[in-house]
Amino acid sequence: MRIVAIIQARMGSTRLPGKILKKVNNRPLLSYQIERLQQSQYIDELVIATTIKQQDDLIVEFCKENSISYYRGSETDVLARYYEAASAFKADAIVRITSDCPIIDVQIVDLTIQHFIESNKFDYVSNTVERTYPRGLDTEIFSFAALKKAYNEALLERDREHVTAFFYSNPDVFSIGHIKNDKNYSKYRWTVDTEEDLELIRKIIQGLYNKNPQFTLQDTVNIMDKNPDWFYINAHIEQKKL
Secondary structure: OOEEEEEEOOOOOOOOOOHHHOEEOOEEHHHHHHHHHOOOOOOOEEEEEEEOOHHHHHHHHHHHHOOOEEEEEOOOOHHHHHHHHHHHOOOOEEEEEEOOOOOOOHHHHHHHHHHHHHHOOOOEEEOOOOOOOOEOOOOEEEEHHHHHHHHHHOOOHHHHHHOOHHHHOOOOOOOEEEOOOOOOOOOOEOOOOOHHHHHHHHHHHHHHOOOOOOOOHHHHHHHHHHOHHHHHHOOOOOOOOO
């Protein structure tokens, strides 16, 4: 089984434009995410799926400078962008990651992939539909066959924009698996969509990265516990609705 991780990325964020190339310790956030995902035991190739818009030339330049595979497609029909990228890179299964998750935990990514492989019965597995992990550690994996079905059949704008919404909106059509953590850490927000989010992620990276570049969920929880005021930096931020 050829597993391709596809990271959707664009510069045109409404709340924090250019967020994925914002720098912490003089490095773009996207580089931290890629470094972490490259440690996966299961991912065969990592692909950045960006858009054909001129402003996203910066992302392509980043990919070229760092020898990262990329694909350019529709800005709004992200489902089509994923399907085309998965086809181009001959994926049997696709790991979907969004580029606003710079401290994603590769152990959780691999746990999700492993469940998908070993169960051998699910079209789609995620740790997001029934959330127990912090926002920002989101991982989804699905078969190419499921992606192709969604690409051909999804009609709603929401389903085209959010790629996997068609799967969990149709549990009678797709077999869906869930990954849950023993403790519920869903209160934490470790994604980057606003300046406040960026401030928190900067503190986490500066506090943990130099000691261990592959710091984990538990490492991050521990440093949050030691700095309880950090939680309130972005606790008021609401996630955009689907």
